[in-house]
Each structure stands twice: as C-alpha cells, then as structure tokens.
Amino acid sequence: MNNKLYVGNLTDMITEEDLRDNFGDLGTCLSAHVIRDKQSGRSRGFAFVEMSTPEEARQTVERCRGVMLDGQRLVVKLAQTEQNRQNGAGSRRQR
Numbered sequence: 001m002n003n004k005l006y007v008g009n010l011t012d013m014i015t016e017e018d019l020r021d022n023f024g025d026l027g028t029c030l031s032a033h034v035i036r037d038k039q040s041g042r043s044r045g046f047a048f049v050e051m052s053t054p055e056e057a058r059q060t061v062e063r064c065r066g067v068m069l070d071g072q073r074l075v076v077k078l079a080q081t082e083q084n085r086q087n088g089a090g091s092r093r094q095r
Helices: 016-024 054-063 082-086
Strands: 004-008 029-036 043-051 075-078
Touching (some): 004 054, 016 029, 016 043
Antiparallel strands (some): 004 075
C-alpha cells in the first residue's frame, strides 16, 4: 500500500516546512520533499509528501480536493509506486 502523495501546482516559493505544517494539519506528515530545479534551486511546482499510513494518505487526497495554498489550487493524488511505473501504470501508450 502507498502512503506517499504527489502534490502539484505549487508556487515556486513553497518550502518543505510549509508542506509539513499544512499536511500535518490533516494527519501525521512523516516527510515532505519539494522537487527543485538543479540550476536555480527554485521549486519545479511539485513535491512528494509521506503520510503515516496508506489510509491516511487516501483520506488526505479526499480532503485536499479544491484546496488552495498560496493562491494556487493544489493537485493532490497518491504517488505512483516504483512497481506501478515499471508495469506502465498511468502510461497513455496502447499495448
């Protein structure tokens, strides 16, 4: 089961601390990692957040529908697992 979330549509000023604070209000946030541009160090607009359990992650996805953070409507969904990526889950290619 997956307890990691993909969080998209973030401002370039968002920090891990901001995410831990906001997602900590929804449950137990174990970690938050903002993906940054290697050259500029600015946020690429998405992050990964780890909740304590898969159930808590699913509940967080539901609670975040339509939620705004810093004027942006968040996109929150369960992150793809390594196994899902290897099996082509989420791929638009026809097999």
